[in-house]
Amino acid sequence: xxxxxxxxxxxxxxxxxxxxxxxxxxxFEAFFNSYFARVYRFALPRLNGDxxxxxxxxxxxxxxxxxxxxxxRGESGLFTWICQxxxxxxxxxxxxxxxTRHVVLIDDQPDLRLAIESxxxxxxxxxxxxxxxxxVARLVRVVLDQLPSNYGDALEWKYMEGDSVEVIGERxxxxxxxxxxxxxxxxVAFREALEKVFGAEADDVAxxxxx
Amino acid sequence: xxxxxxxxxLRSAGPRDKPPVAVERAVHxxxxxxxxxxxxxxxxxRQRRAGFALAAGLLAAAVGVWVAMPRPTGPAGxxxxxxxxxxxxxxxxxxxxxxxSVSSGQALASxxxxxxxxxxxxxxxxxxxxxxxxxxxxxxLLAGGDQVVLERGALYVDAGPGPTPAAPLDVVTxxxxxxxxxxxxxxxxxxxxxxxxxxxxxxxxxAKNGAVEHSGTGEQLTISNDGSVERASxxxxxxxxxxxxxxxxxxxxxxxxxxxxxxxxxxxxxxxVVYATPDIESEAAGIVVHGSISGLTPLxxxxxxLATTSVRAEVVEGSLVVGVQDPAFQPSVTSSAAKPAT
Numbered sequence: 001x002x003x004x005x006x007x008x009x010x011x012x013x014x015x016x017x018x019x020x021x022x023x024x025x026x027x028f029e030a031f032f033n034s035y036f037a038r039v040y041r042f043a044l045p046r047l048n049g050d051x052x053x054x055x056x057x058x059x060x061x062x063x064x065x066x067x068x069x070x071x072x073r074g075e076s077g078l079f080t081w082i083c084q085x086x087x088x089x090x091x092x093x094x095x096x097x098x099x100t101r102h103v104v105l106i107d108d109q110p111d112l113r114l115a116i117e118s119x120x121x122x123x124x125x126x127x128x129x130x131x132x133x134x135x136v137a138r139l140v141r142v143v144l145d146q147l148p149s150n151y152g153d154a155l156e157w158k159y160m161e162g163d164s165v166e167v168i169g170e171r172x173x174x175x176x177x178x179x180x181x182x183x184x185x186x187x188v189a190f191r192e193a194l195e196k197v198f199g200a201e202a203d204d205v206a207x208x209x210x211x
Numbered sequence: 212x213x214x215x216x217x218x219x220x221l222r223s224a225g226p227r228d229k230p231p232v233a234v235e236r237a238v239h240x241x242x243x244x245x246x247x248x249x250x251x252x253x254x255x256x257r258q259r260r261a262g263f264a265l266a267a268g269l270l271a272a273a274v275g276v277w278v279a280m281p282r283p284t285g286p287a288g289x290x291x292x293x294x295x296x297x298x299x300x301x302x303x304x305x306x307x308x309x310x311x312s313v314s315s316g317q318a319l320a321s322x323x324x325x326x327x328x329x330x331x332x333x334x335x336x337x338x339x340x341x342x343x344x345x346x347x348x349x350x351x352l353l354a355g356g357d358q359v360v361l362e363r364g365a366l367y368v369d370a371g372p373g374p375t376p377a378a379p380l381d382v383v384t385x386x387x388x389x390x391x392x393x394x395x396x397x398x399x400x401x402x403x404x405x406x407x408x409x410x411x412x413x414x415x416x417x418a419k420n421g422a423v424e425h426s427g428t429g430e431q432l433t434i435s436n437d438g439s440v441e442r443a444s445x446x447x448x449x450x451x452x453x454x455x456x457x458x459x460x461x462x463x464x465x466x467x468x469x470x471x472x473x474x475x476x477x478x479x480x481x482x483x484v485v486y487a488t489p490d491i492e493s494e495a496a497g498i499v500v501h502g503s504i505s506g507l508t509p510l511x512x513x514x515x516x517l518a519t520t521s522v523r524a525e526v527v528e529g530s531l532v533v534g535v536q537d538p539a540f541q542p543s544v545t546s547s548a549a550k551p552a553t
Contacts, residue, residue: 037227
């Protein structure tokens, strides 16, 4: 099931790229709407919360990603691939300016990074107990960003903003039934991703967050 | 973990950060310009590849097939108007199409290329009132209403006066791209890179490597092909700007207060209006201009319009000094330019 979803996501990515390179305006907007905010959130903490630096880095990363789109082979998801480009941009930015403190996040640790990117967790990680509430909360948001963008948005709208399925359908430009179905898939994907990142401790995540 | 747990986790983790709207807009705008350039470049590459294949194959058969098939790219929609064409100005719609002569008033579509000859100049009017003047021996590709690819020569962009930027226009060059922030500027391709001179406002320059530079009024940036940037000051007027005046698009002065006409002329000349006295300024505001200055340079237009008024204007260094022509002259409340409106 997961594998089929991944295959579908890659096929969607490839189709989006093909349409973008052919000059399809809607494809460009879909690309921007899918990736900008997520890449921004990826870069912001790595640049110590510096908004202007993040703007420059994200702009540069997305520009480079667009120029290399034809070379994207789909060995990883498009978002993961863009994040790799962004990671290099962050390092280059810090190196060139020598003024921004280099922030190392727990999700940059090799094992955890692998887990997040491939959504598979090493068993020895006990994140819930090793890190504080704020870090766990941030990691949950990182996991949310790893899902397809409309999954993350739909979950946020439903559970944090309290939107009805009808409103979510409208916001996504799809019908109510399709929104219902998407929400169901999003819940499954989020649950699986949490379990893969937090391992056996996933059930403790809610408790550690004080929920 | 059930659905209720998911809800609790999400609520406890809190919403994800939202990028500031201004940042999102800025990145979107820049990225869109890059994407348009990328698409235009891709079309050109495909066209070139197709051209090589054609030459290598059976030419006669290929031509036959080509005649029957639709063009790979072509005019997609009108995005500009050729407001002024002097001397040789030609347009090409597709890679196998010829360069057709065009005259003022011609509508131009996305995907078309425009070039001026050694004695030609052209002025394009783009969406939102942005104008782009082409010097001699210049070639551009219209990637869209908000993007022009400068392939050869020089372009002068006028986005209108005032701090509020008019419609966006990205000028893409081999070394990077430019975006105005309410401005007049010239960009010229050099053998070794690109030269940018800002006459008014600000311009954002983004190099191919993503580096961003800003340039303000009176500044000149020379960006070499290796990416190095040299910054210097530049005059806002003088011989090197004369081609701009020679390619002035027609403006409608009918019913315009003289003061407004003087502001237009001064801006075209890279000068500031300076009134000799407050009385003259009041007088200029009360005089209404009639007629047409079509085909005249700003200096010729000044002579033509002011000849029928009590006001005189003289270019002194960086100023257009406005004084009284003849104290004995009794001006009427209207003025007629040399060329009557038709």
